[in-house]
Amino acid sequence: MIHKSIICLSEIEPKLNVASVFESTCSEALFEKVVVLDGCIGDEEVRILQCGGSVIRAEIREYHVIVDLEKREILHDCPDWARCVPDRSFCKHLGKIFLLIPRASAEDILRRIFVERDIWRFKPYLES
Ligand SMILES: [Zn+2]
Numbered sequence: 636m637i638h639k640s641i642i643c644l645s646e647i648e649p650k651l652n653v654a655s656v657f658e659s660t661c662s663e664a665l666f667e668k669v670v671v672l673d674g675c676i677g678d679e680e681v682r683i684l685q686c687g688g689s690v691i692r693a694e695i696r697e698y699h700v701i702v703d704l705e706k707r708e709i710l711h712d713c714p715d716w717a718r719c720v721p722d723r724s725f726c727k728h729l730g731k732i733f734l735l736i737p738r739a740s741a742e743d744i745l746r747r748i749f750v751e752r753d754i755w756r757f758k759p760y761l762e763s
Contacts, residue, residue, distance in 0.1 A: 676731045686736050691744070695728045699760045702732075702744065707751060712760035720757045 676695065685692040691702040701710040711719075715726040725733075733741040748755055 676727060678735060681731060681735055683732070683735060686740065691732065691736065693732050695731060698728055700728060700732055701760065704744065704747065707754055708756040708758055710758050710760040716757075716759065720759070723752070723755070723757050 680696050682694045683691070684694060689704040691700070693700045698711065698713045701708075703710070709729070711726070711729065713726055713728055715728075718724070719726050719729075733745065
């Protein structure tokens, strides 16, 4: 398990907490960045509500995440997210979710986000 051996880098170097997804040169590099994002969030703090079809829906601590592959948008609501939206970065919550879903799905979705990076939108999650 790749992420079991990862040191919690975000505690040592807070700047690594938010890594820009779209600076990555390939999807493999992108996945490695996501691994670095693991912000010492416990697996038990995450509830994956849906992972299949075209949507990933999760709750992590008191926050919500929706990754919609059809609409090509990511909705989330943590305080860091406002900073992530303009430069399309991932916060530690997004990183954690991609570490918890099956690796093959995570890589597939990250590859799609990378390839389609010009049309993906990062947006605030609004309670509906
Ligand atoms: Zn977040």
